[in-house]
Amino acid sequence: MRSHRSLAAIGAALLALPLLAACGDGKDTAASADSAKVAITATDSACDLAKSDFKAGEVTFAIRNKGDRVTEVYVYGDHNGAFTKVVSELENIGPGTTRDMTVKLAAGTYEIACKPGQTGDGIRKKITVAGDTADQKTSAQPSGTAESAKPSQTSESAYDREVEVEAKEYELKFEGMETFTAKAGEKIEFKLENKGSVEHELEVFGPDGKEIGEVSPVKPGQTGEAVITLAVPGTYTLKCGIGNHADHGMKTTFTVS
Numbered sequence: 242m243r244s245h246r247s248l249a250a251i252g253a254a255l256l257a258l259p260l261l262a263a264c265g266d267g268k269d270t271a272a273s274a275d276s277a278k279v280a281i282t283a284t285d286s287a288c289d290l291a292k293s294d295f296k297a298g299e300v301t302f303a304i305r306n307k308g309d310r311v312t313e314v315y316v317y318g319d320h321n322g323a324f325t326k327v328v329s330e331l332e333n334i335g336p337g338t339t340r341d342m343t344v345k346l347a348a349g350t351y352e353i354a355c356k357p358g359q360t361g362d363g364i365r366k367k368i369t370v371a372g373d374t375a376d377q378k379t380s381a382q383p384s385g386t387a388e389s390a391k392p393s394q395t396s397e398s399a400y401d402r403e404v405e406v407e408a409k410e411y412e413l414k415f416e417g418m419e420t421f422t423a424k425a426g427e428k429i430e431f432k433l434e435n436k437g438s439v440e441h442e443l444e445v446f447g448p449d450g451k452e453i454g455e456v457s458p459v460k461p462g463q464t465g466e467a468v469i470t471l472a473v474p475g476t477y478t479l480k481c482g483i484g485n486h487a488d489h490g491m492k493t494t495f496t497v498s
């Protein structure tokens with residue numbers, strides 16, 4: 242599996258390089274826009290930031306994946322003394338590609354994580370943001386309707402922590418939930434990594450049996466996520482709603498206390 246994947250990644254990198262070179266000569270790279278961006282260079286073993294001290298406000302990171310594996314970059318804020326609160330994230334950054342992530346940072350300390358292979362805690366770098374917290378009114382943005390209208394599907398919305406779930410065949414199952422528990426009221430990002438060869442999804446049902454959110458179908462090799470608030474205590478169920486996957490084992494439960 243692994244060797245198959247890295248071959249694919251190398252293939253993608255080889256394909257992407259000439260394309261990138263072509264783009265670089267073009268008009269997209271307007272000097273004015275680029276100078277304001279902060280470069281993050283991600284490889285399979287490093288996560289290099291162009292700088293680590295920032296002023297409060299909006300920051301655009303230009304993330305370059307120089308590794309062989311697909312990567313993702315997270316900005317973590319402090320949650321009860323640990324850097325687990327996701328402030329922003331950008332996933333599925335292919336080898337050889339550069340993508341931008343814009344994030345609004347209030348004063349404080351954060352960790353940037355590059356995650357080669359899109360799994361685990363990642364390679365962490367601490368950053369410091371100085372300045373006024375007064376101009377950081379995240380909840381008072383001008384007519385901020387878009388985010389509040391669909392909180393469960395906004396990938397950039399903040400949440401308390403995440404859980405990684407892997408979908409695999411055969412036999413069909415979800416991995417990663419074995420020790421997962423939560424406290425009522427926690428807002429969790431469910432992240433589904435499809436390590437199989439067919440599409441899977443992740444539906445979450447509350448203790449009353451009603452669906453409270455889902456990760457929409459994810460293609461093989463991709464990841465998808467949904468932020469879901471676990472409002473009440475009880476036993477929750479995770480299910481893949483595709484075909485008869487749930488009946489064949491792609492179903493599990495977890496407890497919220």
Ligand SMILES: [Cu+2]
Nearest residue numbers: 441442481486
């Ligand atoms: Cu499935």
